[in-house]
Amino acid sequence: MNVFLTKKLEQVLPKIKAILDEHIYPLEKQYLTLPFSKVASKLKEVREIVQQQNLWNLHLSKNHGGLGFDLVEFGQISELLGTSPYGHYCFNCNAPDIGNQELLLENASDYIKETFLKPLIKGESRSCFAMTEPDFAGSNPVNMGTTAMKEGDSYVINGRKWFTTAADGATFTIVMANTNPTAENKYQKASMIIVPMETEGLEIIRNISIMGEENDSCFSHSEIQFTNCKVPIKNLVGNENEGFKLAQQRLGPGRIHHCMRWIGICERAFDLMCKRAVSRQISDTEKLGHKQTVQNWIAESRAEINAARFMVLHTAKKIDEVGAKEARIEISTIKFYVANVLMRVLDKAIQIHGALGITDDIILSFWYRHERGARIYDGPDEVHKSALARQILKGYGLDVVKRG
């Protein structure tokens, strides 16, 4: 019984599940310890199957070639795809491509749509999004050092970005840069500009080594230097100096995607937990699942996952009905809440597996490393908690200036 299940979903979810079972999960054990590029050709085959089965671009509305799922529905698709690290990519809806697609569909000129968006939607190119900078707290996107100064028909970009996900091998990046660095209104300094990766003056300094691995391609997080990097003014996305507004717009649905993906991870971890509990013999008469501690963990995880899932889907429903701006409080709430549920569930799942749990023989350690960042990226827990509390207390009359 799931009040959020629709007929359309009931038709699509089993098809997705079948592809995961048959084509995606089997790749994990061999390839997850290798760089993404090693599995790329295998995934290409899966992407073709997805296209053949008309499951490509499930996030898009009907008039953009999708099946027209709303956010509540696509959230549940994202949950299922999230059960494998390769899931979203196989269905062409991995971050940051999905966010860039949504952004450009809403805000880009015909030129940009034709040149940059179209190949992205077809899956012929990849993109990235360069916002966070090493020298500024990423939690506060209005603080930025990168500038894009107009010179004739061009923007000349200078600055340093990092944690630019999937930059390695991308065709273009959307870069957030100050076009009006001295503006009084700090929300009207920056613009979003498309920069093809091969542009002179754009240099990938490194794929940052995170939790012991650099990885590459879709799984890379690059540090990028812009040095007098020149692109035509027509590469501007939306209006000049409105980059912050666009960034906000991008975040709402993005957080639903993330949260539901995390819940997908939770469900996979939970399933592994239960399978281990019923299979691992610990004495002649007992299996792990007979131990009360293990039972506690299973019960607590089930409760937390359910609670998180309901909260995210209700938030998605609110976004569907009244828009992301109205649902700002709920969006902040789910971001930190679900990220923490995720880490607790993963931790318990690993502990139940004992020594096996920290090996790469099973998938849990992959997420343990790769998702520790979930409590940090897109704003650390603490920033979201303060934001949420300040919103609430504003309703009680507290002056909302940030105070500590």
Added chain:
Amino acid sequence: MNVFLTKKLEQVLPKIKAILDEHIYPLEKQYLTLPFSKVASKLKEVREIVQQQNLWNLHLSKNHGGLGFDLVEFGQISELLGTSPYGHYCFNCNAPDIGNQELLLENASDYIKETFLKPLIKGESRSCFAMTEPDFAGSNPVNMGTTAMKEGDSYVINGRKWFTTAADGATFTIVMANTNPTAENKYQKASMIIVPMETEGLEIIRNISIMGEENDSCFSHSEIQFTNCKVPIKNLVGNENEGFKLAQQRLGPGRIHHCMRWIGICERAFDLMCKRAVSRQISDTEKLGHKQTVQNWIAESRAEINAARFMVLHTAKKIDEVGAKEARIEISTIKFYVANVLMRVLDKAIQIHGALGITDDIILSFWYRHERGARIYDGPDEVHKSALARQILKGYGLDVVKRG
């Protein structure tokens, strides 16, 4: 935006809120440190107002004189009533009367309905429910020492019960006793039998002193001795030896009521938290709400309460649609989950109030004491967690014999 809000609720909730604001909350400060009997005459006045406004017995179906709310709707009423310890009583739906009413409506003979149920529904009498025994783990109701042996037209009851809520001043109790103590099937030993409180052989040993207070009347929890206590066979509720089945039936909706009442308490505590945060000056320029720790607590509480609320209402929906038996797993889940959210929220609310928080100048310490039991009564956390986990692991093939 609340997908569980119905038109009927939208009409009724404000009326209830008005009565709480005007007539109920104002009684708390003076009376909550006194025994219940001291506030009884005041509450009688409120109960008359409730009847006049046709808000009496909101839990009953239309053909029993209620407004026909389903469980999802009544849950939200229970939430609102739960914001005051006097709320449910004023609306004649306090435990255990509400559970006894539901039980008797479904299972009692005409004789019982006329004699015992009718005055209860009218609010002319009060009842109690005697199940837990001091010598047996209350978490496992199949273990019981009290017997009700047939002698001629009577049952002769012997045994000791405790934590019989609201026994003091009640007109009758429903007692759970073994009518077939040697039955092989442990679920078919006990029956439910009505015993008028004035019956010879029934003695209230004491109102148990809990967390420093004995209290009385509706707020009492008594220890009761049955010594050759004789009642006519026609006082049997439902079929003989089916007491356990009835007890189970009684529990499902009962837990929704409890959980939603707890969420009501959470909401009141949360409101007090926020009010304190915006009013307490801690330095010339700062209020409590400016401190990040306080912000964290407000954010975490908001998230937990929301998550709990969604989970309970989805469970209520499932009970409405497919019955309590099918929703057994969900019911176990919410019981322990919400009880723990409740205690965490209360604890934070107290801490925010500093020394004031532990005084009876505000209501938080009342719940801190009175609801510590929420993690124990109706089955302690640990029992529910194990039950939930065993259900889940059974689905994975684990033999479900309880193993420790």
Added chain:
Amino acid sequence: MNVFLTKKLEQVLPKIKAILDEHIYPLEKQYLTLPFSKVASKLKEVREIVQQQNLWNLHLSKNHGGLGFDLVEFGQISELLGTSPYGHYCFNCNAPDIGNQELLLENASDYIKETFLKPLIKGESRSCFAMTEPDFAGSNPVNMGTTAMKEGDSYVINGRKWFTTAADGATFTIVMANTNPTAENKYQKASMIIVPMETEGLEIIRNISIMGEENDSCFSHSEIQFTNCKVPIKNLVGNENEGFKLAQQRLGPGRIHHCMRWIGICERAFDLMCKRAVSRQISDTEKLGHKQTVQNWIAESRAEINAARFMVLHTAKKIDEVGAKEARIEISTIKFYVANVLMRVLDKAIQIHGALGITDDIILSFWYRHERGARIYDGPDEVHKSALARQILKGYGLDVVKRG
């Protein structure tokens, strides 16, 4: 094996334990639900026994008539006495009398010593300490509204205090009041002044009802109004305007006493936990102690209590060797750490006892209520954490102005 055990302790502790076992613990069940005054005559008898056995005033140095225990030793005595709420009182070292004795021994004039201190040490009078005010955050003692203005040979005191422990029935209070309210240095505004309780202008407004009970005598926490309350100047303790310094001096050993008393409570709760675990049958073949959850709680509690105990005794050692001022960081650390261990241990002990745990049939619920304040009085957790962190970060060069 306890490196902190000394020969002197080895002689004294068993004698104290014998008195607890024989004369003190047996009083608890009957009297702890009653006001302190009801047990007073019984405790008087115990106090006489204590005096006869030369165990009176164990906190005092030899030249003040004690046995000359250092803080590490007395801490362990305080731990043992803490296992009963009546322990410290029976040995004449309950707060705030013990703190007042130490304060006056170090800082009072001969007049004060003779008039006020002597009867206190003999156990013929009781005292209290009036510092916290309802309108100011108690965590910051430099903020105070009460004033003591000089008029001729007198101080005239005006202001409101609350949470003045044991005021009901005391002979005198030491009041903290601003004698130089406009001083630039906020640490040099206040003085400590002795006010006999019968002085005109001193009115006990109420014994504050805390967690459901007003109590009285030693267990009262009063709200006190000073209205033009006049006392002679010779009632000044120490130097004028140095009240803050004295207050600081008083706190160091005071926190060791508190922390060790809390550890005593933990040990008693732990003992009850274990006794319950080995006695409560939950099925034909199992006792509570066979359940892994119960084992977890016992293990976690044991670990936490040990860790807390070592940390407190090392802090006491540091105070013994280099003084309280040098041990400021350690003192802040143990205050919040041990208070939280205490609450966790009590919570687990209650849960193990099920319904019995929340009754007054056993002592746990008394502490659950009475010690929730441990995380608040003498500075809430949050204040101590910030103070500790700021001290540490100061060592790393952070400017230590309090910022939120």
Added chain:
Amino acid sequence: MNVFLTKKLEQVLPKIKAILDEHIYPLEKQYLTLPFSKVASKLKEVREIVQQQNLWNLHLSKNHGGLGFDLVEFGQISELLGTSPYGHYCFNCNAPDIGNQELLLENASDYIKETFLKPLIKGESRSCFAMTEPDFAGSNPVNMGTTAMKEGDSYVINGRKWFTTAADGATFTIVMANTNPTAENKYQKASMIIVPMETEGLEIIRNISIMGEENDSCFSHSEIQFTNCKVPIKNLVGNENEGFKLAQQRLGPGRIHHCMRWIGICERAFDLMCKRAVSRQISDTEKLGHKQTVQNWIAESRAEINAARFMVLHTAKKIDEVGAKEARIEISTIKFYVANVLMRVLDKAIQIHGALGITDDIILSFWYRHERGARIYDGPDEVHKSALARQILKGYGLDVVKRG
């Protein structure tokens, strides 16, 4: 002020610290993302410096060429060495070599000492210890499938081991195998036998990939197959069938080493935390350290680390004075307690660093991955908690058969 600091330590610790600062920490950033073998030649140079400064083999008694530190002293050396993953290796006291040295010094024949131990002590060879098996819960070492059957002058070993730390490149392993698999007393089945790694029939199947990396040499954890692997009987360590007793003996000091190493990690993480707090600007006027959440984390970490440290050193003291067997309860206590403190401190340290915290630009993520196993290896938390609780409850009369 540290009561555990001795004069000998005061002389040695600064020398160790100097070597860490000058020669070891600087290697981390470049080499920790690479296999151990890449840094081996660099570390060889450091090992020579250590030998020149007479700091080699600080764990050994004077008559074995060490400086004769007791466990309390060496624990504090281990703490300091633990601040770098390369620390123990550079001082020739890394696990499992240190444990093997201690084992062989106490129990080995002259032949073994000359052949295997001597080069180990000189640092000319490395060793490993093969105990855990993939098919049996490692937490219960009496369950094992590997056998060593006598044939003539040889043992013939068959079985599969895994998590054999540092096997890759070792000269020999000590293998735990059943020499009397059908013994009634399960503690008398196994023996410890030395097997040179080049012996026919011993095959390293793989270096297990853990948390994304296989690594090699000292940082490898291998899976090893023994197939009719034959070694001379004189390779037996101690007496036949007494392997379990030896294993127990090995564990006590081993856990002190681990725990103190973990505390060393905590101290390094704590230092990084503080440095970040005072350096990271989050607004024009605020640094991270001004935020109350960050202050909370610093305070909580400081308290936990102190508490853990005191508890471990008191346990070491007990082992020094009455032996590891008598200190069994304390040893179980510190194992799970400190491992959890470690993970909490690391988690907070990472969170304070934001995105930087999950990168390999700083060392935290290395430990986050490499020490998640601390709650699993040498017995998972749950096993230690149950063991501790059962020991305690045995003292209260509970029959100690393991029940679930």
